[in-house]
Amino acid sequence: MSHYMIFSGTANPELAQKISDYLDVPVSKANITKFSDGEISVQISESVRGKDVYIIQPTCAPANKNLMELLIMVDALKRSSAGSINAVVPYYGYARQDRKAAPRVPITAKLVADMMEKAGIDRVVTIDLHAAQIQGFFNIPVDNLYGANLFLDYIKDKHFKNPIVASPDIGGVARARYFAQKLGLDMVIVDKRRQKANEAEVMNIIGDVEGKDVILIDDMIDTAGTMVKGAKALKDKGATSVMACCTHPVLSGPAYERIESGAIDELVVSDTIPLKQKSDKIKVLSTAKLLSEVIRRIYNNESVNSLFK
Numbered sequence: 685m686s687h688y689m690i691f692s693g694t695a696n697p698e699l700a701q702k703i704s705d706y707l708d709v710p711v712s713k714a715n716i717t718k719f720s721d722g723e724i725s726v727q728i729s730e731s732v733r734g735k736d737v738y739i740i741q742p743t744c745a746p747a748n749k750n751l752m753e754l755l756i757m758v759d760a761l762k763r764s765s766a767g768s769i770n771a772v773v774p775y776y777g778y779a780r781q782d783r784k785a786a787p788r789v790p791i792t793a794k795l796v797a798d799m800m801e802k803a804g805i806d807r808v809v810t811i812d813l814h815a816a817q818i819q820g821f822f823n824i825p826v827d828n829l830y831g832a833n834l835f836l837d838y839i840k841d842k843h844f845k846n847p848i849v850a851s852p853d854i855g856g857v858a859r860a861r862y863f864a865q866k867l868g869l870d871m872v873i874v875d876k877r878r879q880k881a882n883e884a885e886v887m888n889i890i891g892d893v894e895g896k897d898v899i900l901i902d903d904m905i906d907t908a909g910t911m912v913k914g915a916k917a918l919k920d921k922g923a924t925s926v927m928a929c930c931t932h933p934v935l936s937g938p939a940y941e942r943i944e945s946g947a948i949d950e951l952v953v954s955d956t957i958p959l960k961q962k963s964d965k966i967k968v969l970s971t972a973k974l975l976s977e978v979i980r981r982i983y984n985n986e987s988v989n990s991l992f993k
Contacts, residue, residue, distance in 0.1 A: 687767065688983055689732060693741035693757060695750040696958050699774065700740035702972035707980060714757065724749070726756045732766040738979055739769070743777035743796070744957040745936065751777060751796065755803045762804035770807045770982065771800060774956035774971055775904075775932045779814035797821035809978055811956055811971060812859075812903040812931040827978060830992050831931030832863045832901060834954055834969045839867065839929070844897035846924070850874060852902050852914045860901045863929075872898070874914040894922035904932035905951070908939040912946035925949045932956050933966070 689712045692700030697711075704711045713729035739761075741754045754771060761769050781792040793815070800808065801824055808822060812831040819826040839847070849871045851860035857873060864871040872891025898918050905911055905928065915926040926948055933953035935943075943951055943965055952967045953959075959968065974991075981988050 687735050689730070689735045689737050690979075691728075691737060691739045691757065691761070693739065693750065693753045695742050695744055695753070696740065696774070696955070698958060699742075699955050699970075699972060699975075702955075702970060703740060703772075703976045703979070706972055706976040714760075716753065716757075724753050724756050726753070726760045728757075728760050728764050732761055732764045734765065734767045736768045736983060737761050737766045737770065738772055740772045740774075740975075742773055742775035742956055744775045744932075744934070747777040751799075755799060758800075758803040758805055768806045769804055770809065770979075771805045772809045772975060772979065774811050774954075774975065775934075776810045776813055776818070779818055782815045782818055793818050794821045807982070809975065809982070811954070811974075814903055827982070827988050829974060829978060829988075830862070831903070831954055831956070831971070832859065832866070832929070833992060834931070834971065834974065835863075835901075835929045835952055836866055838952060838967075838969060839899060839927075842927075844899075844925075846896050848872060848891075848893060848896045848898055850891075850893070850898050850900045850914070850918065852876070852900055852910050856902055859903065863899075863901045869899075874900075874917060876910065876914070889917055889921045893918050896923050898923045898926045900926060900928040900948075902928070902930045904934050905930040905953070906934040906939065907937045908935065908942040908946070911948060911951075912942045915947035919947050927952065929953075933959060933968075935960060 690709050691712050691714050715727040717725045743751045758769055778792040778796045807825045809827045811829045813828050849860050849864040849869050851857045851873045853876050860871055875888045911928050918926050927950045928948050929952045931954050954969050954971045
């Protein structure tokens with residue numbers, strides 16, 4: 685792989701190292717520093733002329749810093765004559781603002797896509813975009829990988845007596861249905877009404893969960909309000925246990941406290957975003973093998989979609 689290089693930003697260097705170990709390709713050196721006023725400075729420490737470059741950098745919190753760091757790294761690589769620049773963004777920040785849901789609001793998912801494309805990115809690899817249509821905001825190839833596949837073997841190894849899949853809201857039905865089909869299980873829906881951002885009120889459970897081991901599926905968990913209230917509603921309806929599976933552990937605000945004291949028995953997440961603190965209730969599964977295989981296939985011009993068939 686003489687024309688193949690991996691770089692890492694500061695958002696998730698542990699994941700970049702795991703990918704490097706899996707592919708047996710070293711993480712190339714880039715000096716990322718700050719000026720005294722907080723401006724980011726990047727210097728690529730190795731020649732990248734004509735090379736295919738992959739940057740591992742989720743745009744998680746602090747989102748503005750990590751996004752700017754990615755864009756500045758891309759600019760540095762472009763000006764260093766890299767052959768192609770591929771952004772591996774396991775978590776795509778600002779994805780929740782993907783449409784005009786109210787008057788005079790921005791569509792920041794599109795704005796970020798424009799910024800990344802304008803900076804010089806040739807391809808984006810991400811996992812579980814909050815809305816699949818965000819792929820259409822780009823005029824470059826976007827590989828939106830299915831994070832749910834990470835959880836399949838883990839759930840099968842649990843040997844639940846009476847499992848059933850649940851969507852935490854109406855918007856996640858397609859994701860939950862895909863997951864249920866993969867496991868050969870039935871599905872229920874937690875019907876909720878959101879009063880305002882980051883607050884949710886559970887209204888009803890669509891389906892029977894009496895005596896069931898419920899597997900809640902979502903793309904991200906932020907303040908954990910939706911998941912914790914959903915788990916309580918499920919147990920109030922007779923669920924034996926509730927496991928939540930979420931690809932992106934945003935976990936902001938009171939999330940950790942809610943998880944510890946709430947009705948969720950176990951939260952299974954991926955390492956697209958590094959955890960801020962450890963918890964006995966939280967199990968982390970690595971995306972390194974999946975992302976490494978996708979990088980290898982892109983480099984060798986092989987099918988990515990066949991990974992999920």
